[in-house]
Amino acid sequence: MTTSVETMPAAADVEAMSVPALRRATARQRFPARPVAAGWPATCTSRDEVQQLLSRPPFMLDNEGYQHKRQLGLPLLLDWLEDQPGCTWQDRWKTSRIEAAGAEWRQEISAWLQGRGTDQRWRLAAFSNALAAVISADVVRPSIGWLVTGATGKGVLVRNLARSRDPQGFARLRDLGESDADVRPTEARLALHRTAMILAAKGGVVQDVVVGDVLELVEAEADAHLKVSAGTRALYYLLNRLGAFGPDAPPSLRGLRNLGQRTPEELIDRYNLRCGPIRDLLVDYLRERQPALDYASLKSLAYYLGQRFWQDIERHHPEVDSLRLAPDVTVAWKLRLRTKATTVTGPDGHKTEARVERINYRECLTPVRAFYLDIAQWALEDPARWGPWVAPSPVRDEEVGRRKAQRQRKARMDARTRERLPVLPALVRTVDQRRKDAAAVLEAARQTHPGEAFTAAGQKLVRAVVPHGAAGKTWAEDPTTGKRRDLGLEEEHAFWTWATVEVLRATGVRIEELLELSHHSLVQYRLPTTGELVPLLQIVPSKTDTERLLLVSPELADVLSTIIRRIRDTSGAVPLVRSYDRAECTWRAASPLLFQRRRGTENCAFTEDAIRTRLSQALIDTGLTDLATGEPLRYTPHDFRRWGLSPRPGS
Structure with missing residues (x-):
């Protein structure tokens, strides 16, 4: 049984998302992370089996002092887990408050030790040592969100997982990082640590890491630190060179986060239109025009019809549900379209919000007039489909005349050229x-x-x-x-x-x-x-x-x-x-x-x-x-x- 399957947000949520957030969501949908398993063999073992497992190679440490500390900490860790509700070790881990504490989890364990009357400092260190071993043995799998807070030392996870989980995989990854002149030493070390975090949270070995795991980790780091951490490109680059992602993976991390070409439905749904029939009509219209247009023109058409036209109508006249617009609605829409909000800087440097003339005003009117005329023409050929939507165009022919607009644009261009030409030298x-x-x-x-x-x-x-x-x-x-x-x-x-x-x-x-x-x-x-x-x-x-x-x-x-x-x-x-x-x-x-x-x-x-x-x-x-x-x-x-x-x- 698994959980956490990536899905795209609802249309209303997509409308509110920034472009970077939408790109991340699209990338996660295209390349989902491995789902979080509800159970696996190691987490269902008994207490005695866990102790026996960690007392044998490859989990047994060569350093007697560290091994002794681990042997002292393991009973404490298992006692703490058994105090939590749940049937498996992972269930108990999830129901505890340790993940909510993030990097301050040691305070949570200190409080638990004090409640037992044993708050010696060495016990907390032994607990931490045993926790790294239990994670490397796949007894518990902390979440990526907990790991990226710095809850474990950068070298601890790598040493434990490289020794017990996948020695060959980590050795190959380390050799790649050290031999590649384009990867800095710090980036190579971060790649090892990040890979260890993915394995700790998802299980498996280095070769099991998928593109979605890397995306999930990068986003978790951005959420935890409020910025994209350094070295993420090197992480993707090294794992891709290692062959973990397979032949279909993009060659670089930046290749993941483009939205790609969107369908007519997705282009219109960006504007979250309330009137379902009109939304469906706009989608059908775009789909009908799509074969004759390149993608840039299709996207522009969706923008003018979806946002500049109908979204504006709905915002100011929510009761309208037909293409047959009243004269006052049409006039008001055109007046709003003539201007746009902008920030104006005064002589004193003070910035104020103002409305200025929209230079490409007629470029907004032309697609709307074409939309109405196309529907009227298509209704002659397919009246059942397009006939109910035939209505008088709110844009008259003389309003989209280009001769005057072209002369005005030419004048602006000439003035700009005269102003900037002397500056060129x-x-x-x-x-x-x-x-x-x-x-x-x-x-x-x-x-x-x-x-x-x-x-x-x-x-x-x-x-x-x-x-x-x-x-x-x-x-x-x-x-x-x-x-x-x-x-x-x-x-x-x-x-x-x-x-x-x-x-x-x-x-x-x-x-x-x-x-x-x-x-x-x-x-x-x-x-x-x-x-x-x-x-x-x-x-x-x-x-x-x-x-x-x-x-x-x-x-x-x-x-x-x-x-x-x-x-x-x-x-x-x-x-x-x-x-x-x-x-x-x-x-x-x-x-x-x-x-x-x-x-x-x-x-x-x-x-x-x-x-x-x-x-x-x-x-x-x-x-x-x-x-x-x-x-x-x-x-x-x-x-x-x-x-x-x-x-x-x-x-």
Whole structure:
């Protein structure tokens, strides 16, 4: 008999969940943890059988002192368990208050010892020693939540389980961690401890661990410590290399937590609509449109119809249950749609909530009008299915006219280009200088012994001792402020900011096209007249589904060659990495992407958020401000596209 089968939360709960929480829930559903067993042979044994088991190898310790302490503590532990209600040792463990006490469980046992008139300190230590042995013998299985609180020492579980439960499995895991240059010693030790916690809670050996067990442990640690603990990627990486997860497991931990493509039902149920018939109609409509749309368009359509249209109607007019909307309901909805809430910063820096015009107002109206017209058209072909829902469209044809909106958008784009075009040289100079300075400071620090001062790029710093668990990093302290800096990370950020700015301004590509550039994108064309080889950059289809070839200038060629030299591995090849397509919610095939970086045990593709963050920081570094708001000037990747499509000065 087993319990604890993973299921997805109800629709109402899903609506209230944050995106990270929803990703975790989806990952647990796809890769469930091993269920908690209600009983197993070792926990059903008698007291005498437990004592006999722990007095024989492999549970008997070589150190006579520790073995004697265990022999003294085991009767105490069994006495305490027998004082708890239950039929098996595990039942008694669960009905006790020890798990509720968490890391403070020793206070609970001390109170029990005092109640028996035996509160000597050595008895508590002997009890703790015996508890580790009982767990390793699989007599009791503490919960993951209790173990991650630090209830047992990090080395205790590993030593006991490695000796008695799975010597070969732990030896292989230890050897992998020590031999892999990408795994830090502290991460390898944490992987052993975390694996021991999984075995203590779930039973079995190292090879029995499944992906869901790791997800459960990581989430329990996040709940206990209010953050994701370090070294979780290394844990997944080592167990996967060990072969514990099987061939169908994703290659990395981050590959687990994407939601993937969702069904029309799931897309609509995100908005928790109250009117069941309307909800079902929207689902049917999406399913009917699905074959002709890519996933990004389907998701956008669900957003406009589910949230911007019907959820807004239900929120302000809960009595409405038909597509035939009253004129006052329609007018009120359109007025609300014209504006959106935002935070405005005043001249004094004070932030207030305000409503501003929604620029893409007509983009919300168009899907709603198409929805009504499609139903009317389909009703002619299938009146039984669509006829009852035919109603006048609340959006008139003239309201979705695009000519005026396109002119307004063009005017905004031109104004933005005129404002940011003069700033581009300052941005280019800033990111280039910061790249050179960061590289000089890092190189000077590497030539300096810890504790010694050095000067580079006009900065006076002191080489700091590397913090525990941060081997391979280069740290320095500012003697004036006392701030500690990770110089390697600063150099990495400065380099990729420079690379991003240079490639975007030289090509004018979209951000998704930038992130899809690979070593294979560099091609050559031989001119038929002269036989000269011309370097070209192949841009894969994106928004317009049209492949493009861009001429590579000498400056761009220098930037691209610098990027390639940086990301080559020890064999001289550009590593193959998988990137996540946020629009289609799928993983792309592995390719030698140019915009990739090393993160722990794996090479990761850059994300759009990472690129935008680097650009925002670069603008802050220039010190330039927006004349209208007084805040740091903002650049988006698309601003470089406008610059790339605009005539260059002097052309």
